[in-house]
């Protein structure tokens with residue numbers, strides 16, 4: 001009696017374990033080989049598009065890495081950043097950190113078209129962003145990792161949350177730490193992920209106050225290297241256009257390496273949010289900056305781990321969300337039809353189509 005009860009219990013446990021591991025259960029996990037059977041070439045399809053585009057636009061690698069970051073920090077890595085404004089969606093693209101700043105969304109669509117041609121209705125836009133970030137690192141001569149896949153796309157966007165969650169380049173260290181902590185990311189993640197500023201460009205408007213009127217003092221930021229200050233003043237004259245671009249890493253602008261950290265050590269961080277990592281007196285980030293500067297392998301290992309951690313923030317899996325057909329719109333009927341369903345829903349649960 002007792003032993004047959006134990007057997008039944010064991011069998012039940014087995015069923016629970018097996019069901020729990022199925023990709024379509026409600027608490028499904030991300031998986032390194034999620035598309036092995038359904039879209040085995042997805043990685044090389046994304047890589048080919050990026051390799052081609054980066055021949056004429058090397059900055060695209062930086063831009064797509066940033067899109068993934070801005071996606072993950074707003075209601076999780078769910079491609080909400082890609083949604084355009086419609087009658088039911090208010091796009092995140094007009095948030096302060098995104099507006100006239102985020103780029104590469106056309107290339108995301110190009111990738112999606114190539115992926116849809118090979119494997120229709122299979123690969124989510126959120127996974128495309130995670131893959132593009134990983135492949136961008138490799139193409140910029142940075143580290144390679146296997147990003148876990150199986151994310152699904154959101155049915156909503158959140159402009160208010162985008163304005164709250166995307167960090168400002170004028171943040172001090174405690175604001176940065178708080179901002180990352182909200183996402184479950186620690187101080188090592190903050191320093192490692194900021195290392196993405198080893199590639200890409202920044203507009204004058206995001207750091208011009210450091211050159212002429214730092215914290216309303218009428219003087220430049222004292223933690224800015226004086227030679228670098230002169231260079232930046234030539235690029236960004238006082239009262240000049242805010243959209244002029246400069247390299248985030250003045251040493252090796254398109255190569256993913258540890259020069260970001262050696263720049264910080266000689267006060268050549270472009271944004272206040274960069275320089276505070278090395279120049280805040282007594283801060284625990286200084287030792288981390290130094291260790292990444294002294295040992296590029298250590299930086300690469302930390303960057304990989306933190307990118308994987310970031311890519312898992314509040315993901316939708318299993319039957320949650322959907323696989324968007326077009327990354328800029330949720331599937332199904334027009335916004336109006338969705339609105340009618342939303343209003344007629346008695347239990348307040350929003351229909352997914």
Ligand code: HEM
Pocket residue numbers: 059061062063064065066069100101102103167168169170171176193194196197199200201202203204206248271273
């Ligand atoms: C720590 C807080 C961060 C702040 C305050 C910040 C802020 C900024 C700003 C203001 C720009 C310039 C945008 C423009 O001029 O249009 C920028 C560019 C960039 N950011 Fe960050 N960022 C942060 C963290 C990150 C993280 C975690 C990543 C990725 C893992 C990242 C990747 C990039 C890249 C690659 C660029 C260059 C984009 C391009 O050239 O299109 N940033 N960031």
